[in-house]
Amino acid sequence: MDLAAPDAAQRVWREVLGPDAGSREQYETRIHGKKLPLANIDRPAPPPATPMLRHQYAKAMRRATRTPAKAKRARRRPVSTPSLPQIEPLVSLWTSYIRDALGLHGLTRTSANLRLQSTSYVTSLQTSLLKMDWTGAHATVIRSSQPTHVHISGVIVQETHETLRIVTDGSIKCKYALLTHQASPNTTPCFA
Structure with missing residues (x-):
């Protein structure tokens, strides 16, 4: 040397x-x-020193790995829309369920009107109606945050926490109606 x-x-x-x-x-x-290294060495970055830097690092890592997860969700299962003839058994099942739950078997129009005059009966009826399952009911959207959903009529095929999936008569597409968390006195569902 x-x-x-x-x-x-x-x-x-x-x-x-x-x-x-x-x-x-x-x-x-x-x-x-x-x-002595004269340039940057290929080595992993040191761990973030503060919680804010850790959050920013985790966010950047989520962004970098987001696309495969989205692709996986897209491959899961295509949503098939049932047609109205396929839903007819569901409608008849819901009709018999609602008659049994509300005790409407053998009830005439006059006896129903007499029952509806009682406020306690109406209150108990409203309470039980709010708790019932609506899958299979004919429904019409009368108020929505999206104006294109108003006046859509069809059969409810799926009910989740905040949405109703409605199959309409003339369309192949399903419409989603957003429900509010609490029923307000101004909100009135319209069932066909």
């Missing part, structure tokens, strides 16, 4: 650090004979 090389390295060391470079012994112990 060339003897001028350590002297050249020591000169660079002294020029960079100035008076803090120290003596030749410090140079020998800290620098001489060691490999």
